[in-house]
Amino acid sequence: MLRRWLGLLYVQVLIAIVLGVLVGALYPATGASLKPLGDAFVKLIKVVIAPVVFCTVVHGIASVRDASKVGRVGLKAILYFEVVSTFALAIGLIVAKVLKTGSGFNIDPAQMDAKAIQGFTQRAQSDSVVSHLMNIIPDTFFGAFVNGDLLQVLFLAVITGFAINALPEKMRVPVAHAIDHLSAIFFGIVKIVVKAAPLGAFGAMAFTIGQYGIGSLLRLGELVATFYATSILFVLLVLGSIARFCGFSILRFLNYIREELLIVLGTSSSESVLPQVMRKMERLGCAPNVVGLTVPLGYSFNLDGTNIYMTLATMFLAYATNTPLTLGQELTILLVAMLTSKGASGVTGAGFITLAATLSVIPDIPIASLAVLIGIDKFMSECRALTNLVGNGVACVAISRWEGELDRDQLQRELAAGPQPEEARAAA
Secondary structure: OHHHHHOOHHHHHHHHHHHHHHHHHHOHHHHHHOHHHHHHHHHHHHHHHHHHHHHHHHHHHHOOOOHHHHHHHHHHHHHHHHHHHHHHHHHHHHHHHHHOOOOOOOOOHHHOOHHHHHHHHHHHHHOOHHHHHHOOOOOOOOHHHHHOOHHHHHHHHHHHHHHHHOOOHHHHHHHHHHHHHHHHHHHHHHHHHHHHHHHHHHHHHHHHHHHHHHHHHHHOHHHHHHHHHHHHHHHHHHHHHHHHHOOOOHHHHHHHOHHHHHHHHHHOOHHHHHHHHHHHHHHOOEOHHHHHHHHHHHHHHOOHHHHHHHHHHHHHHHHHOOOOOOHHHHHHHHHHHHHHOOOOOOOOOHHHHHHHHHHOOOOOOOHHHHHHHHHHHHHHHHHHHHHHHHHHHHHHHHHHHHOOOEOHHHHHHHHHHOOOOHHHHHHO
C-alpha cells in the first residue's frame, strides 16, 4: 500500500515540497544553492511548451472546416476572460479597502532601497501597450520558438492553422494528421520530463525558504494571508459558481488537477503544467479545438491570481505608505490593471513586473515602496500561479459548454473517477 502511494507523482511532489521547506529552514545556504534544480525543471518543460501549443492549436484549427468557428471561440474566450478578470481585480480592491491591509506599517519610501526594484521598473516602463501588441508578431517564424513567447507562438499557430484549413481536402487531411502525430511526440517528451517534478519542486522550495527565510513571510504575513484567503474565496465563490452553472463541482475539479496544483506549488510557475492541463481538459470532454485555443490564450489573458494580487498589493502599498487615494484614483488603478495584467506570462516574477507597471501610472503611491514586497513575492507567486491555473481550467470547460462542445457525461465520469495514472488508463 505504501509503495503504491509513493509511486504517485503528486505524493512524491508533496514529500519533495516538505523536504525542501525543511532543508531551506535548517540549512539556508544549502537551500539557496539548490535553485538550479527548480530552474532546470521549468526550463525542461518550457522546451516543449511552444511546440505543444503550436501543434495543438494548428491541429485544432485545421480539423475544423468552418473557419468562422475558430474566430467565434476566440471572441467568446476573450469576452469571458475580460469579465472574470474584472471580477478578480474588483475583489482584490474591495478586500483591501474593507480590511485596510497595510495600515499601521508607516513605511517611509525614502528609506527603501530603490536599486532593489530598478530592474523591475525599467522592464515595466518599456512594456507599453503598443510595444506589447507589436511583440505579438515575431521577428522570424522560428524566432517565436527560440524566445518561447507564448503569444507569438499562438499567433503563428493560428495563421498556420488557417493556411492548412484552406488547402484542398486531399492535402489538408494528411497534413493535419502529421501535425497530430508530431504533437503526440512532444506530449511523450512531457511525460518523461514531468517525472522530474519532485526534484524540481524540492529545489525551488528549498531555494525560496533558504534565500528569503520564514522570517520574510512572517514579517509581512498580513498581506500574504489576505492574498491567499482572497484567492481561495475567489476560487470557491466566483469560479465555483461558474463551475456549478456548467454542471460540475469546483472541489472535484481541484481534486482532478491536484497533481498539477502541487507541481505549480513547488515550482511557482503555471507554465510548468501547461501541456498536462491541456490533455486533462480534453479528457474532461472539452473539444480539442476549444482546448487548443482557450488554454494557451488564457495563460496571457486570464490571470485571475495576478489580477487579485495587483489591486490588493497596490492598495496595501497605499495604506502602508499612508497615501490617501480618491475614488477616481482607485478606479484608475482598476482600469490600468486591466491593461497591464494582459500578457503577463505564468512564470515567476511576471506579477511583480505588472505591479510595477501599474504603480508607474499612479505616481501618488511611491514606486520605491515596492522594495518592501521583494522578500515575499516568491511566496505570493505560488498563490498567483495556483489561482491562474484553476481559473484557466474552469474557463476551458465554461467556453466548451458555451460553444456547445462539452461532453457532460464524460465530464462527470472523469471527475467522479478522479485523476488516474497513465498506466491505469493504458490498462483500461
